[in-house]
Amino acid sequence: MDIKDLDTPIPAIDLDRVEANIKKIQSYCDKYNINLRPHIKTHKLPSMAYKQLKAGANGITCQKISEAAVMAAAGIKDILLTYNIIGKTKIEPLANLAKQTNLSIAIDNKVALDTISQAAKLAKKEIKILVEFESGNKRLGVQTTQAALSLAQEIIKLDYLTFDGLMTYPCGEQAGKFIKEAKELFSQANIEINTVSVGGTPTMYSVHKVAGVTELRVGTYIYNDVNTIGSGAAKLNQCALHVHTTVISRPSKNRAVIDAGSKTLSSDLTNPEYGQGYGLILEYPEAVIYKLNEEHGIIDLSACNKKPKIGEVIRIVPNHVCVVSNLHDELVTHRNGIVEAVLAVWARGKTR
Numbered sequence: 169m170d171i172k173d174l175d176t177p178i179p180a181i182d183l184d185r186v187e188a189n190i191k192k193i194q195s196y197c198d199k200y201n202i203n204l205r206p207h208i209k210t211h212k213l214p215s216m217a218y219k220q221l222k223a224g225a226n227g228i229t230c231q232k233i234s235e236a237a238v239m240a241a242a243g244i245k246d247i248l249l250t251y252n253i254i255g256k257t258k259i260e261p262l263a264n265l266a267k268q269t270n271l272s273i274a275i276d277n278k279v280a281l282d283t284i285s286q287a288a289k290l291a292k293k294e295i296k297i298l299v300e301f302e303s304g305n306k307r308l309g310v311q312t313t314q315a316a317l318s319l320a321q322e323i324i325k326l327d328y329l330t331f332d333g334l335m336t337y338p339c340g341e342q343a344g345k346f347i348k349e350a351k352e353l354f355s356q357a358n359i360e361i362n363t364v365s366v367g368g369t370p371t372m373y374s375v376h377k378v379a380g381v382t383e384l385r386v387g388t389y390i391y392n393d394v395n396t397i398g399s400g401a402a403k404l405n406q407c408a409l410h411v412h413t414t415v416i417s418r419p420s421k422n423r424a425v426i427d428a429g430s431k432t433l434s435s436d437l438t439n440p441e442y443g444q445g446y447g448l449i450l451e452y453p454e455a456v457i458y459k460l461n462e463e464h465g466i467i468d469l470s471a472c473n474k475k476p477k478i479g480e481v482i483r484i485v486p487n488h489v490c491v492v493s494n495l496h497d498e499l500v501t502h503r504n505g506i507v508e509a510v511l512a513v514w515a516r517g518k519t520r
C-alpha cells in the first residue's frame with residue numbers, strides 16, 4: 169500500500185531515515201568509546217528498541233515502571249529507569265520488573281532509595297543505582313558533590329543495591345566541573361564511579377568533550393522534530409516521523425482546516441526562534457498551524473503562494489515528536505512511501 173492512500177490522521181515513519189539516524193549516533197559513540205543507552209520515550213516501541221540494540225546500544229532508558237515493563241516483557245534485558253520511584257504502591261511493580269530484567273535506577277534522594285531497597289529485597293535481585301545530579305537544567309538532581317557522596321554511602325550499606333555512578337539530564341554546562349570534583353571526592357572515600365550517564369539530543373554530538381562521560385542517553389534523535397532542527401542537531405531530511413492529515417475545509421481564502429488537532433499533534437509549541445504554530449507543514453512551509461481544537465487544526469495560508477485544496481493530504485513534522493508518539497494507538501512504518509507495517513504503540517500512555 170502507498171502511504172498516500174492511508175486513512176488520516178496517522179503518523180508515518182520512514183524506516184530508512186530511522187536506521188540512518190540510529191547508525192549516525194552509534195558511530196559517534198563507537199568513535200569516542202561512549203556507551204549508548206537510547207531513551208525509548210520517543211518511540212515507545214519494542215521493535216525500535218531492538219533496532220537500536222542491534223546497532224550496538226548497550227541497553228535502553230525508560231522513564232516509568234510501566235513503560236519499562238513493556239520493554240522487559242518484549243525480552244529487553246538491560247534497562248535504566250531515570251526517575252525517582254517513590255511510595256509503597258511502587259514496591260511490588262518494581263520488584264516484578266527487577267525479576268524480569270537487569271535494572272538500574274537513577275535517584276536523587278533517600279526516600280526513593282528506601283522504596284527501591286524494599287523492591288530489591290522483595291525481588292531478591294540486584295538493582296544498580298546512579299545518583300542524579302543537576303548540571304544546569306534546574307529540574308532535579310543533587311546540588312553538590314558532597315550530597316552525591318552522602319547518597320552513595322547510603323546506597324552501599326543496603327542489601328541488593330550497588331552504587332554504579334552518576335547521571336544528569338541534559339548534559340548541562342556544569343556537568344564537566346561536577347564530574348571532575350565528584351571523581352576526586354569519591355576516590356578519597358574509596359568509592360568507584362563506574363558509569364557517568366548524560367542525556368539529550370540537542371547536545372549529543374558534543375558529549376565527548378566532557379571528560380569522564382561514559383554513557384549517552386538520547387531519545388528524540390531516532391525521529392527528530394522541529395525542536396531538534398531548531399537546536400541544530402538534525403536537518404529536515406532526518407525527520408523520520410510525519411503526521412499525515414487531510415484538509416477538511418477551506419472556509420476562506422487564507423484559512424484551511426485539517427483533521428489533526430491537539431489529540432493528534434499535541435499542544436506543544438516550539439521555541440519562537442525555531443518556528444511558529446503547532447508543527448511544520450512539509451508541502452506548505454510558509455503556512456502556520458495557529459490554532460488547535462481537539463480534532464481540528466486551523467491554518468493561516470496568507471504567506472503561501474500555492475494553497476491546499478479540500479481533500480489534499482499534507483504532512484506535518486511535529487514540534488515535539490515524543491508526545492505525538494504517546495498520543496497514538498498505532499502508526500505505520502514505510503520505505504520509500506510503501507507501507508511495511510502497522511504497529512501498536514505498546515508503551516504509550518504508561519504514566520505509572
Ligand SMILES: Cc1ncc(COP(=O)(O)O)c(C=O)c1O
Pocket residue numbers: 207209210229250337367368369370385386387388389
Ligand atoms: C532523563 C532523560 N534522559 C534522556 C532524555 C532524552 O532526551 P532527548 O529526547 O532530548 O534525546 C530525556 C528526555 O526527556 C530524559 O528526561
